[in-house]
Amino acid sequence: MKAWLKFSPKMVNQAVITDLIKNYDVSFNILRADINPKGGKMLIEISGSEAEKGIEYIEKAGIDLSPVNRVVKKDTDLCIDCGACVSLCPVKAISVEKDWTVDVNDKECVGCKLCTYSCPTKAIKVVE
Amino acid sequence: MKTIEEINQRIKDGDAVVVTAAEMTQIVKENGADKAAEDIDVVTTGTFGAMCSSGAFLNFGHTDPPIKMTKTYLNGVEAYSGLAAVDTYIGATQPSRIPEIGIDYGGAHVIEDLIRGKDIELVASSYGTDCYPLTDLKTHVNIDNLNEAIMLNPRNCYQNYAAAINTTDETIYTYMGTLLPNMGNVSFSSAGGLSPLLNDPYFQTIGMGTKIFLCGAEGYVIGEGTQHNTEVQRKNGVPVNGAGTLMLKGDMKQMDPDYVRGATMPKYGSTLYVGLGIPIPVLNSDIAQRTAISDEDIVCQIMDYGTPKRSKPIVMESNYKQLRSGSVEINGVEIETSPLSSYKKALEIALELKSWINNGDFLLSNPVKLLKSEGSSPRPLEIRRQTVLVNEIKSKPLITTSPNDDIGDVAKRMVLNSINHLPVVDADQKLLGIVTSWDIANAVAKGKTLLKDVMTKRVVIAREDEPVDVIARRIDKHEISGLPIISKNNRVMGMITAEDISRLMCARNLKDGV
Numbered sequence: 001m002k003a004w005l006k007f008s009p010k011m012v013n014q015a016v017i018t019d020l021i022k023n024y025d026v027s028f029n030i031l032r033a034d035i036n037p038k039g040g041k042m043l044i045e046i047s048g049s050e051a052e053k054g055i056e057y058i059e060k061a062g063i064d065l066s067p068v069n070r071v072v073k074k075d076t077d078l079c080i081d082c083g084a085c086v087s088l089c090p091v092k093a094i095s096v097e098k099d100w101t102v103d104v105n106d107k108e109c110v111g112c113k114l115c116t117y118s119c120p121t122k123a124i125k126v127v128e
Numbered sequence: 129m130k131t132i133e134e135i136n137q138r139i140k141d142g143d144a145v146v147v148t149a150a151e152m153t154q155i156v157k158e159n160g161a162d163k164a165a166e167d168i169d170v171v172t173t174g175t176f177g178a179m180c181s182s183g184a185f186l187n188f189g190h191t192d193p194p195i196k197m198t199k200t201y202l203n204g205v206e207a208y209s210g211l212a213a214v215d216t217y218i219g220a221t222q223p224s225r226i227p228e229i230g231i232d233y234g235g236a237h238v239i240e241d242l243i244r245g246k247d248i249e250l251v252a253s254s255y256g257t258d259c260y261p262l263t264d265l266k267t268h269v270n271i272d273n274l275n276e277a278i279m280l281n282p283r284n285c286y287q288n289y290a291a292a293i294n295t296t297d298e299t300i301y302t303y304m305g306t307l308l309p310n311m312g313n314v315s316f317s318s319a320g321g322l323s324p325l326l327n328d329p330y331f332q333t334i335g336m337g338t339k340i341f342l343c344g345a346e347g348y349v350i351g352e353g354t355q356h357n358t359e360v361q362r363k364n365g366v367p368v369n370g371a372g373t374l375m376l377k378g379d380m381k382q383m384d385p386d387y388v389r390g391a392t393m394p395k396y397g398s399t400l401y402v403g404l405g406i407p408i409p410v411l412n413s414d415i416a417q418r419t420a421i422s423d424e425d426i427v428c429q430i431m432d433y434g435t436p437k438r439s440k441p442i443v444m445e446s447n448y449k450q451l452r453s454g455s456v457e458i459n460g461v462e463i464e465t466s467p468l469s470s471y472k473k474a475l476e477i478a479l480e481l482k483s484w485i486n487n488g489d490f491l492l493s494n495p496v497k498l499l500k501s502e503g504s505s506p507r508p509l510e511i512r513r514q515t516v517l518v519n520e521i522k523s524k525p526l527i528t529t530s531p532n533d534d535i536g537d538v539a540k541r542m543v544l545n546s547i548n549h550l551p552v553v554d555a556d557q558k559l560l561g562i563v564t565s566w567d568i569a570n571a572v573a574k575g576k577t578l579l580k581d582v583m584t585k586r587v588v589i590a591r592e593d594e595p596v597d598v599i600a601r602r603i604d605k606h607e608i609s610g611l612p613i614i615s616k617n618n619r620v621m622g623m624i625t626a627e628d629i630s631r632l633m634c635a636r637n638l639k640d641g642v
Contacts, residue, residue, distance in 0.1 A: 080176065080389055080401060081472040084305045086454070087313035087464035096454065100472035118306040120178065120391035120399070120468075 002031070002045050002110075003055075006064040009039045016061045024050040024057065031091075031110040043068070043110060070128045072109040074102070078123035085115035085124060130411050135169045136491045144169040146485045148478040149322050149408075149419055156420030165416035170485055170492065173327050174341075174405040174477030175319040177469030178391060180303065181283035181354065182400040183219040184239050184380060187275040188250065190214055196260035197252040201225060202238045202269075209252070213260060217280075220390075220400040234398025237390030239279070242271050243343070244385045277380035279343065283353035285404055287325035287372035288360075288426065291316035291451060293443050293463075296434035301395035305468055307433055311443070314430055314456060314465045319474040320423040320448030324406035325374070327419045329366045333408050334374075335495030341405035341481045342376055344384025346490070349406075351375045352499050355506040365418065368427040368445070372499065376404070387477065403473060405481040409492050423448035430456070436598055438508060518599060518613055518624055519592040521632060526622045528553045531560055531580035535571045538563065538579055549610040549623050552583045557619040559612055561585045589614045590624050600629050 021028055026048035033042040046054060059065050072093070081102045086094050093108035094115060104115075104124060115124045138144040145168050147155060152171045156164045186207070188197075196213040200206065204226050207218040220236040223229075241248060247268045256263040271277055292304035293314050300307050305315045320326070328334050338349040353373030360367035387403030410416050426448050431440040446456050452471070455462045484490035529538050529550045542550060542565055552561040561583035571582040590599045590611040599611065603626055610625035 080391075080470045082176075082401075082470040083467040084315065085466070087315065087466035088306055088308065100470075100475065114306070118394050120305075120393055120401075121389060122392075 001047070001051070001055075002043065002068040002070075004066050004068060005042045005044060005058065006066070007035055007039045007041065008062070008064075009037065011039070011062055014061070016058060016063060019061075020054050020057055024048070024054040026051050026054040028054075032112075068111070068128070070109065070111050070126060072104055072106050072111070072115075072124065072126045074104045075123045075125065078121045079119075080121055080123075082120065085119055088114045088118055090114070130165075130169070130409070132409050132411070132492050132494050135409050138169055139485055139488055139491055142488060144485060146170045146172060146407075146482045148475070148482055149173045149327050149421075150475065150478070152416075152419045153321060153422045156416060161413040161417040161420065164420070165410055165413040168410045168416065170482075171327060171408045171410060171419040172405055172478045172481040172485070173322055173324040173408065174403075174474040174479075174481065175285060175323050175469060176387070176401060176403045176473030176477060177317055177319065178303070178393070178399040179281060179284045179402040180221050180397075180399045182239075182279070182281040182402055183217055183235060184242075185276065185278045185280055186216050186218065186242075186269075188214045188216070188269060189273075189275050191262060191265060193262045194260045195252060195262035195265055196254050196257060198255060199253045201251040202235075202248050203233065203241070204229065204249070205233065205235050205238050207235070221397050223398060231392050231395075231397045234390070234392070236398045236400035239380070239400060240385065240388060240390035242274075242277060243380055243383045243388055245271055271381055279347070279376070279378045279380050279383070280350075281353075281374075281376045281402065283355055283373045284376050284402055285324055285353070285374045285406075286318070286370045287323070287329065288367050288428065289317045289370045290440075291428050291430040291446065291465075292433040293430050293458075294434045295432045295443070300434060301393070302433050303393055303396050303399070304433060305393060305466065311458060311461070311463055314451070314463055315468050316428060316430075316448075316451045316465060317468045318426075318428065318448065319469055319471060320426050320428075320452065321421055322471070322474045322478055324404065324408075325372050326366050326421055326426060328406075328408050328415070329362070329372075329418055329421075331372065331499035331501045332415055332418070333411065333495070333498075334406060335498035337493055337495040337497075338406065339490070339493040340376070340407070341387075341403070341477060341484070342378035342383070343380075343388040343403050344386060344480075345378050345380075345382035347376055347378030348493075349374050349495070349499075350377050351497075352504065356500065357505050358500055358502050359505040363427045364421065364425040366421060366426055369429050374499075376402075387473070401470075403477050405477040407481060407485060407490070407492055423452060424450075430458075436601075515595045515597065516632060517592070518590050518594050518596060519621070521596060521624060521628055523613075523622050523624055523628050526551075526620065528557070528620060529563065529579060530554075531578075531583065533579045535568060535577055535579060535582070539568050539572075542568065547623075549612075549625065551587075551612040551620045551623065552579060553620050559587060559589070559614060559618070559620050562587045562612060564609075587612060592616070592621060596624075596629060596632060599624055603629070 029045040031043040093105045197209045200209040204224045207216040222235040294307035360371040389401040563583045613621045
C-alpha cells in the first residue's frame with residue numbers, strides 16, 4: 001500500500017523507520033519526502049508478509065499514517081494520445097500501448113502531477 | 129507510368145489500390161519499387177501535430193446599423209480586424225486578453241470551439257464613420273451563423289523537425305513541451321514515415337491545388353508555407369531537419385472536431401493540433417520508392433533547447449524508429465523520449481483518407497504548380513539595434529567577500545559602496561555563494577555572525593558573452609535583482625543588476641527618442 005507518514009517535530013529524531021525495517025519482514029520504498037526539524041511528511045510504499053504488523057508498529061510509535069486514495073485519471077475525450085507526458089513521468093507510470101494509445105497506470109503513480117501540468121489538452125487529472 | 133486522370137478513373141470504377149505510407153514501406157521492401165508502382169495507385173499519409181502557424185478567416189455579416197470593426201474579441205481572444213468591416217483573422221497562438229486565463233484559452237481554442245458548434249462571444253469596437261455609425265457591439269456567433277469560416281494556415285506540416293533536449297540544470301518550458309534538466313528527456317514532433325512531406329521529399333506530386341484531408345474535411349494546399357526551405361542537408365533522400373512547409377486552406381463548416389484541437393504548451397502558449405493527410409499518387413517507381421521511406425531511414429537531430437539562440441547545438445543524431453521506441457542512449461545514459469504529435473491519430477487519418485478514396489468519395493487533384501524544390505531558404509531577421517552583451521554593460525567595480533567574513537564588516541562594505549549584492553568567493557575568485565542586504569538583515573535578526581551561515585549557495589549566474597535581454601528574462605523568471613558575472617574559466621568578474629539593465633534601457637530609449 002501507499003501512504004503518507006506525518007512526522008511531528010518530536011518524532012523527527014527517532015529512528016522508527018530503521019526499527020521497522022530491522023524488526024519486520026517488509027519492503028519499504030520512499031517515493032517522496034519532505035522532512036526538516038519542524039516535522040514533515042513522507043510518501044511511502046510498503047509491502048511484504050508483515051506489512052500490516054509493520055504499519056501497526058509505525059502508528060503505535062506515534063507517526064500519523066494516512067493511506068493514499070489517489071486516483072490518476074486520463075480523460076479519454078480530451079486525450080489525443082500524443083505522449084508528451086510519457087518521458088516526464090518519474091516512475092514510468094505512463095506508457096504507450098501497441099496501438100499507440102497513451103496509458104496511465106494508477107497503481108504506479110506517485111502523484112507528482114508533472115503530467116497534469118504539462119499535458120497540452122489538460123487531459124490528466126490527479127484526485128486525492 | 130500513370131497519370132492522375134487514370135488513377136481517378138480507377139477510383140471511380142472502384143478499382144484503385146490505396147495503401148497507407150506505413151503499409152507501403154513493407155510492400156516496397158517485399159516486392160520492389162517497380163512492382164509496387166504497378167500495383168499501387170495511391171499512398172495516404174497523415175499527421176496530427178501542434179502547428180502554431182494556423183488560424184482562420186471569419187466573416188460575421190453586417191449589423192444594422194453597420195459597424196466597421198477595428199478591435200474584435202472572440203471569447204476574450206483578440207482577432208485581427210484590419211480587413212474591411214466585418215472580416216477578421218483569428219490566429220492560433222493569440223492568448224486571452226483576460227490575464228487570469230492568458231495562454232490557457234487562446235485562438236486555437238476559439239477555432240476548436242467554433243468547429244464544435246459552440247456559441248462564441250463576439251465583442252467589437254470601432255471609431256464610427258458616416259457609412260458605419262455603430263461603434264460597439266456585443267453578441268454571440270457560431271459556425272452556422274457565420275457567413276464564412278475558412279481555416280487558412282500559413283505554415284503547417286513541417287517536413288521533418290528537430291527533437292528537443294535540455295542540457296541546463298533547470299526545467300524549461302518550450303513549444304517542444306516541458307524539457308527536464310540535465311538531459312532528463314527528449315521530445316520530438318514529426319510523424320516520421322507517415323508524415324506527408326517526407327513521403328514526397330522532392331515535391332514531385334504536391335503543389336498548389338493538391339486536395340487533402342484537413343481536420344476531417346476536404347482542404348487544399350495553396351502553396352509553399354512560410355519559411356519553406358529546400359536547402360536543408362539530406363540523408364536517404366529526406367531532409368535531416370525542418371525543411372519544406374505548406375500553406376493550407378479548408379472550410380471549417382465541414383470539419384470534424386475529432387481531427388482538430390486547441391491546446392496549450394505550459395508556460396509557452398496556445399497552439400492548434402491540426403489533423404492532416406495528403407494522398408500521394410504513385411505515378412512512377414521513383415515516387416513509389418520515396419513513399420517507402422521508413423522511420424529508421426529518417427534522421428532527426430536532437431538539439432539543445434537550453435540555448436535560447438536561433439542556432440541550437442546538435443547533441444545527437446537519431447532516427448524515428450529509435451525515438452519512437454521510448455528512449456535513446458546519449459553518452460551511455462538511457463533517456464526517455466516523448467512524441468508531441470499523436471501517432472495514433474496520424475495513423476487514423478491515413479486510414480480515414482484511404483477509406484474516402486476507396487469509397488470513391490475523394491478524387492485526386494492535379495496541382496496547378498508544384499511546390500518549389502530548390503532555391504528557397506528563409507533568411508533570419510537581423511536586429512538593427514545591436515544586442516548588448518553582459519561584458520559590454522557598465523557596472524560598478526567588483527567587490528567580493530569571503531565565507532568567513534564577519535557579518536558586521538560585510539554590512540559596512542555594502543553601505544560604503546552602496547551596493548545590495550556581494551558575491552562570496554574563494555582564494556581563486558571562484559564563486560561560492562551570494563549575499564544580499566536582505567540576507568544581512570536576516571542574519572542580524574537571527575543573531576548569526578558568519579557570512580557562510582547566511583549566504584545563498586545556489587546562485588543564478590550570468591556569463592560574459594550572454595545578451596543582456598537574456599539576463600533580463602532570467603532576473604524576471606527567478607524573481608531576483610542581481611547576478612554575478614562568471615568568466616569562461618569560472619572566475620567572478622562582476623555583478624549585473626536590475627538597475628544596470630534599467631539604466632541601459634533608459635540610455636537606449638533616449639537615443640531612439642522614445
